[in-house]
Amino acid sequence: SGCGTFTFLSSAIAAVSGLLMGYELGLISGAVLQMSSILALSCKEQEIVVSSLLFGALFASLTGGFLIDRFGRRLAIIIASSLLILGSLILLPYESYGILIVGRIAIGISISLSSIATCVYIAEIAPQHRRGLLVSLNELMIVIGILFAYISNYAFASVSHGWKYMFGLVIPLGALQAIAMYFLPPSPRFLVMKNNDEAARKVLERLRETSDATKELTVIKSSLKDEHQYSFLDLFRSKNNMRARMLVGLTLVFFVQTTGQPNILFYASTVLKSVGFQSNEAASLASTGVGVVKVVSTVPATVFVDQVGSKTFLCIGSSVMAVSLVTMGLVNRNIHVNFTGVCRSQSPEDSFLQRPGNLTGVTNGSLKDLFASMASPERLSFDAQRSPGVARTAELNRTALTGGKSTTGSHMESEEVPVVLKWLSLASLLVYVAAFSIGLGPMSWLVLSEIFPGGIRGRAMALTSSMNWGINLLISLTFLTVTELIGLSWVCFIYTIMSLASLAFVIVFIPETKGCSLEQISMELAK
Secondary structure: OOOOHHHHHHHHHHHHHHHHHHHHHHHHHHHHHHHHHHOOOOHHHHHHHHHHHHHHHHHHHHHHHHHHHHHOHHHHHHHHHHHHHHHHHHHOOOOOHHHHHHHHHHHHHHHHHHHHHHHHHHHHHOOHHHHHHHHHHHHHHHHHHHHHHHHHHHHOOOOOOHHHHHHHOHHHHHHHHHHHHHHOOOOHHHHHHOOOHHHHHHHHHHHHOOOOOHHHHHHHHHHHHHHOOOOHHHHHOOHHHHHHHHHHHHHHHHHHHHOOHHHHHHOHHHHHHHOOOOHHHHHHHHHHHHHHHHHHHHHHHHHHHHHHOHHHHHHHHHHHHHHHHHHHHHHHHOOOEEEEEOOOOOOHHHHHHOOHHHHOOOOOHHHHHHHHHHHOHHHHHHHHHHOHHHHHHHHHHHOOOOOOOOOOOEEEEEOOOOHHHHHHHHHHHHHHHHHHHHOHHHHHHHHHHHHOOHHHHHHHHHHHHHHHHHHHHHHHHHHHHHHHHHOHHHHHHHHHHHHHHHHHHHHHHOOOOOOOOHHHHHHHHHO
């Protein structure tokens, strides 16, 4: 009861933001390949293009909270969709490095603003016994968006100016979401905050499909009466335990990033190639394989969260991540891998044409193809028609990235790897991705949308979100450097320690919130 078709439909339309966000995050690895040859981007410039989205996201997360609390969750989502359309339209007609950065910053602001607003909006319209399912829809949409981006990267890899099609695909979807959101109701809790009780009651009756929502409205009003007094600085004071709640939120997003998921995900092809997979295999497994595993794992977490509880899923996810990371680390200790970064601050073509020695020691024919195809843009388009696999691998290796090091092909010298170790490494990688997708992936954002009082929820979520984007930027910019210094196996062991620390943190500090209303949770945490 209480979760009618209209509530579900409203949540699904809001969660389209997640689809757009996932698509924009996954898209860039394929798009930069084409843009770097057309615009002759140096490695540094490629890094800046990729990171510009994260800079935009970080900026929006610092300022977006005030917008969400001031003008409403629904309006923030409409503004974010419009900004995404604008950012994408800027990118299409021009082929210039400066315009590219401006467009990507606009898109970064858009996805950051929409990700905060969507979680808050869905949490506030959802009935308490279905809140987990509906808020987790957003995470499910993000991983589907990443999968679509991988497919789009592959589909347009051999198309002339394919990157324009990649960027353009989101425009109709963004427009549809903005229009649909206009016809959806504002969050009832936001209406109460603005002293519009009658409108809030009508919205609740429509959402709950009932003729009398007075009881729920009374609970919301009594809790917001106390909460509306908060200022931003109260987040750091001991009043109603706010400082402790804020620390729980910030620590949770810290673990989302420091358990390594963004890097392992975006550098998956680099990691797989280093453990002995042929280039074609590595490309298809790293993109579509990882994408499919993420989607498949997020589904049960979304469906069962209201029965099982977010705390249980967080514990399971962190435990399994630790086990799979240890396995990955041990396997990589037995494989002698040498990550040699060949990215220098000159254009990608030059860097390969001036270094004929780069191919020595690589016995694998497909790797030779790969590096040769990367040396020349013309050759790449020819290869793409002849063998999409080779072109796809070139694309993945030339920019195995997220907001960070664009490796203009990481050259791996590795001995023939035993078949068992090779498959064990892949299996542990996929288990790791699956564990993140049932635990820290969806559940951390659900917990964040629940633990803060309504009057300041937007600003609190924005602050945790800025921590999330900031650490993402920092870790992504240092992953290849650190891997080169200490080796992949030690990177895995560091992530293992972080996973175990997150498990301990969840057990001690995260409250179990299943079946409780937002008001009950807030009252409980205030103690």
